[in-house]
Amino acid sequence: MQVLIMYHSRSxxxxxxxxxxxxGVREVEGVTCVIKSVSEVTKEDFLDADGIIAGSPVYFxxxxxxxxxxxxxxxxxxxxxxxxxxAAFSTAGDPTGGKETTMFSIIQAMLIYGxxxxxxxxxxxxxxxxxxxxxPDKLAAENGAKxxxxxxxxxxxxxx
Amino acid sequence: MQVLIMYHSRSxxxxxxxxxxxxGVREVEGVTCVIKSVSEVTKEDFLDADGIIAGSPVYFxxxxxxxxxxxxxxxxxxxxxxxxxxAAFSTAGDPTGGKETTMFSIIQAMLIYGxxxxxxxxxxxxxxxxxxxxxPDKLAAENGAKxxxxxxxxxxxxxx
Amino acid sequence: MQVLIMYHSRSxxxxxxxxxxxxGVREVEGVTCVIKSVSEVTKEDFLDADGIIAGSPVYFxxxxxxxxxxxxxxxxxxxxxxxxxxAAFSTAGDPTGGKETTMFSIIQAMLIYGxxxxxxxxxxxxxxxxxxxxxPDKLAAENGAKxxxxxxxxxxxxxx
Amino acid sequence: MQVLIMYHSRSxxxxxxxxxxxxGVREVEGVTCVIKSVSEVTKEDFLDADGIIAGSPVYFxxxxxxxxxxxxxxxxxxxxxxxxxxAAFSTAGDPTGGKETTMFSIIQAMLIYGxxxxxxxxxxxxxxxxxxxxxPDKLAAENGAKxxxxxxxxxxxxxx
Numbered sequence: 321m322q323v324l325i326m327y328h329s330r331s332x333x334x335x336x337x338x339x340x341x342x343x344g345v346r347e348v349e350g351v352t353c354v355i356k357s358v359s360e361v362t363k364e365d366f367l368d369a370d371g372i373i374a375g376s377p378v379y380f381x382x383x384x385x386x387x388x389x390x391x392x393x394x395x396x397x398x399x400x401x402x403x404x405x406x407a408a409f410s411t412a413g414d415p416t417g418g419k420e421t422t423m424f425s426i427i428q429a430m431l432i433y434g435x436x437x438x439x440x441x442x443x444x445x446x447x448x449x450x451x452x453x454x455x456p457d458k459l460a461a462e463n464g465a466k467x468x469x470x471x472x473x474x475x476x477x478x479x480x
Numbered sequence: 481m482q483v484l485i486m487y488h489s490r491s492x493x494x495x496x497x498x499x500x501x502x503x504g505v506r507e508v509e510g511v512t513c514v515i516k517s518v519s520e521v522t523k524e525d526f527l528d529a530d531g532i533i534a535g536s537p538v539y540f541x542x543x544x545x546x547x548x549x550x551x552x553x554x555x556x557x558x559x560x561x562x563x564x565x566x567a568a569f570s571t572a573g574d575p576t577g578g579k580e581t582t583m584f585s586i587i588q589a590m591l592i593y594g595x596x597x598x599x600x601x602x603x604x605x606x607x608x609x610x611x612x613x614x615x616p617d618k619l620a621a622e623n624g625a626k627x628x629x630x631x632x633x634x635x636x637x638x639x640x
Numbered sequence: 641m642q643v644l645i646m647y648h649s650r651s652x653x654x655x656x657x658x659x660x661x662x663x664g665v666r667e668v669e670g671v672t673c674v675i676k677s678v679s680e681v682t683k684e685d686f687l688d689a690d691g692i693i694a695g696s697p698v699y700f701x702x703x704x705x706x707x708x709x710x711x712x713x714x715x716x717x718x719x720x721x722x723x724x725x726x727a728a729f730s731t732a733g734d735p736t737g738g739k740e741t742t743m744f745s746i747i748q749a750m751l752i753y754g755x756x757x758x759x760x761x762x763x764x765x766x767x768x769x770x771x772x773x774x775x776p777d778k779l780a781a782e783n784g785a786k787x788x789x790x791x792x793x794x795x796x797x798x799x800x
Numbered sequence: 801m802q803v804l805i806m807y808h809s810r811s812x813x814x815x816x817x818x819x820x821x822x823x824g825v826r827e828v829e830g831v832t833c834v835i836k837s838v839s840e841v842t843k844e845d846f847l848d849a850d851g852i853i854a855g856s857p858v859y860f861x862x863x864x865x866x867x868x869x870x871x872x873x874x875x876x877x878x879x880x881x882x883x884x885x886x887a888a889f890s891t892a893g894d895p896t897g898g899k900e901t902t903m904f905s906i907i908q909a910m911l912i913y914g915x916x917x918x919x920x921x922x923x924x925x926x927x928x929x930x931x932x933x934x935x936p937d938k939l940a941a942e943n944g945a946k947x948x949x950x951x952x953x954x955x956x957x958x959x960x
Binding site for chain 2: 861894895896897898899900901904925926927928929930931932933
Binding site: 379380381382383384385386388389391392393395417418421424425428429431432433 | 859860861862863864866868869871872873875897901904905908909911912913
């Protein structure tokens with residue numbers, strides 16, 4: 321079983337949060353974790369994944385065009401994605417500057433891919449996903465790991 | 481295993497769609513279906529449910545205040561709802577008049593309750609949930625049943 | 641010319657932010673400011689206002705049921721609201737816990753009322769409105785005043 | 801005074817709706833209308849415009865990556881866009897398949913550019929903007945023209 325963490329990162333903050341989330345995925349025995357930037361990710365990565373956790377910096381309220389392009393161009397494999405687990409994360413420059421709407425832009429794409437969506441668990445923030453302003457601090461890192469673990473645990477439950 | 485279908489309906493259209501969704505839930509052996517309006521639903525109904533499918537007519541872009549009140553006042557049982565399945569439906573007077581944002585207002589509440597979200601399956605509309613303008617026609621009824629069946633099937637898989 | 645600031649507040653935080661926003665409205669000569677809670681506000685307040693700034697604490701991702709009830713029940717005056725200015729604010733317990741989606745639930749209602757929407761100006765946060773976690777700190781207070789001033793200035797320009 | 805209509809269109813449906821909207825803009829004396837696809841539009845077009853009406857087909861729930869790229873890459877002129885009028889439109893393959901969330905992805909970008917947002921007027925659909933399934937029919941065409949006229953009228957009022 322495999323979880324793909326897909327990110328776009330210019331400053332490095334979103335990549336750092338991706339790596340924290342990966343730690344949580346790897347806590348779950350039997351689930352492997354692949355981390356790729358949007359420029360590296362392939363259709364095969366989508367097909368091989370049982371769950372995808374996708375994260376973008378906030379660019380004008382929704383995911384970066386570079387990530388949207390991935391969702392748009394992978395349309396041919398849409399029907400193979402149904403029933404896989406999906407979750408979102410984001411990083412921002414401003415505390416109320418689009419982190420939530422960015423995560424929802426990702427969640428909307430995943431729902432249309434037929435995926436099953438989870439937010440971060442109640443012992444993290446218990447909301448739409450994991451997000452932070454600037455680089456992830458200790459709390460964001462911990463919440464990221466909890467999101468990763470939640471997705472991996474659910475993947476294991478559904479695929480076993 | 482049990483699925484709760486919660487609706488608010490003044491004209492009767494949303495209730496009709498709820499009943500179509502219930503048919504799909506009942507197709508899955510071992511899963512019972514409870515249908516209640518927001519004025520009838522209790523905290524026990526939430527606690528007893530393994531999945532909730534909630535639907536509202538569009539009132540100014542989000543779920544009716546009567547349904548929001550249910551989510552707001554049941555806050556005390558939030559931590560017991562984590563990991564249950566959630567899905568949304570809506571009915572509208574206008575083709576682009578808030579059906580999607582109404583379903584997202586429900587999805588947002590469910591994510592904060594810690595629930596796991598699914599839209600309608602790809603062999604229905606493959607989007608955020610099931611919606612129609614006016615009373616459900618044949619296609620909306622069929623898609624409703626497919627959503628009900630998807631939720632019930634996932635409940636069975638996760639709870640077995 | 642008049643701007644209505646409508647809020648719902650249990651803890652007092654949203655009321656405090658409303659008062660900071662009012663300071664900005666009052667900086668604009670010729671524009672009066674009325675502040676009312678959702679339990680006090682009347683249809684006449686809506687009709688008398690040239691602009692409305694509405695704010696809610698985050699309850700499960702959208703405005704509180706008490707505020708939604710106002711928008712739902714004032715439907716009869718919808719056609720008289722077209723072309724008035726609208727803006728949103730919110731307060732939350734969590735940094736990424738629904739402030740944005742709560743402001744959008746308000747913006748969605750206002751758009752369906754036919755209103756013209758502004759966010760907070762670029763010299764504030766330059767996003768969807770003004771929001772804070774807990775009681776407004778100095779920055780949130782300043783940004784609130786800037787939002788109030790922006791709405792009042794636009795009201796004056798459009799109504800003069 | 802000038803209104804820019806920016807669209808992305810592969811099938812031609814969104815371009816057709818753009819042209820209907822342009823008819824409404826041109827009804828307002830003193831306001832010129834420029835229509836450009838996202839591959840043609842320049843920063844100067846943004847700067848020259850007093851209002852922008854942007855429309856995209858629904859691709860996985862938000863504007864096409866090609867349009868998002870425009871908003872993302874024009875970040876350098878953000879501060880010059882404050883106070884201009886913005887509105888959205890969309891076309892879809894499915895009646896509840898992302899038209900609203902696509903328009904909101906555009907509205908979110910425009911709010912962060914500091915723009916002032918209007919939906920279509922109450923004598924059109926009175927919601928978030930203008931949208932249709934497939935090519936614009938008579939009603940969508942009329943509503944498009946009403947949106948164009950509303951934006952142009954507001955531009956004239958604010959800039960005069």
